[in-house]
Amino acid sequence: MQLIWISGSTSQVKKINITWRGIAKLAVATSLIAITLGVLIHFLGFKVAIQFNPDLARNVGGIITAQEKHATEVRYRQQFNELQTQLTQLSERILEIKQYKEGITELVTPFPLKNKMAGNSSKGGPYQPILFNPAAEGPLVEDLNLALNNSALLNQGIKKLEETWRDQHQWLRQLPTGSPIVNQVGLSSNYGTRIDPFTNLLAQHPGVDFSAPTGTPILAAGDGLVLRAEYDSAYGNFIEIAHADQFVSKYAHASKMHVKAGQRIQRGQVIAEVGNTGRSTGPHLHYEISHQGKMINPMQILRIQSVKLAAQ
Incomplete structure (x- = not known):
């Protein structure tokens, strides 16, 4: 396609050649300029909205203020500390139940097997306690990851105790410790x-x-x-x-x-x-x-x- 432009005063003739490739380049350039302007307007608009109208910014783009972020972290930290306290109490309760169970096992174990029970009590290994610290002051994400890891370890310990206690219960059932006759004799x-x-x-x-x-x-x-x-x-x-x-x-x-x-x-x-x-x-x-x-x-x-x- 060719456009001819004639100047009135000088009667000069100018020719402009228009091709499809040129039109495509012009369209691409125009689109890029429009997108760039849109991004700038969007960014500047939210920046202004955050400063002068936080509610509008929150509704439009999910933006929260620094004060709101701090309040959210404080609330989550409080809930996290409560969770850690509960996990600590659960860990202590498991230890109490374990000691109680060992006392019952000692009571019902036949006298001839007392030495065997003592002989199987050898233990060892590095001391790696599972700690839940309700007063943790580190970054919330790091504390949460640590708590999740400790919770997984605690769950593994519970499963191990369950397996051990099930084996001991099955073993005790096979010993002649029950009454051979009703007690009313x-x-x-x-x-x-x-x-x-x-x-x-x-x-x-x-x-x-x-x-x-x-x-x-x-x-x-x-x-x-x-x-x-x-x-x-x-x-x-x-x-x-x-x-x-x-x-x-x-x-x-x-x-x-x-x-x-x-x-x-x-x-x-x-x-x-x-x-x-x-x-x-x-x-x-x-x-x-x-x-x-x-x-x-x-x-x-x-x-x-x-x-x-x-x-x-």
Whole structure:
């Protein structure tokens, strides 16, 4: 395209060539100038608005004043400190519960395993405490990151405690520490030397006798595997159960047996009923405990039950 311009006074003729490339360059230049002017106007407008009308700036562009920013940080800092205080209290509470649990574990652990429990208590490693400092004065972002990291460590510690306590609970369930019979019974004969009821001579009694009516449920003292469930002339109908750490419990003179050899049973499960079979003067449960093949006093295992029985 060509434009011809004729000057009136001099009658000069000027020609201007217009191409599509030239038009495109002109359009691009015009657009850049418009965008630049728009950005400058936008920036200057918000700067003026912040100074003379903060509400308008906040509504239009999300801008807050320095005072508002400070107030927001103060509010967040207060909430953050409250959170850290709660985390500190939670950490202390976990330690209290851990000590309480260890006391219970010590109480219910059979006497023959006390040394084993002490032998497994070896610990070590660098001291890296998890600290929550409610009075932190550093940048809020850094304190928040530190708190998040400590919270993650605390969560890992809780999960580790949960795994350890679950393992200990499962281990304790496999030990014959539960009552072999309901508590509403009488202890008729203790472990050790006694006068034999048939010969009236001194003899060794390898277990304890619980006097109870025929048909009273006999309970498994712990999780385990039934080794024997049969009849013997001395023990009558009896059951032997293998437990963890080489413990074996024995239940004798039963009138009925509800389990068989090779059967897995659970703590508290009814395995038989009190009777008067074998060498017995009346209905009762004869209960024995052996550890690593040696007979031990069941009252070393059933200390809590023995206290209850002695009080009756």
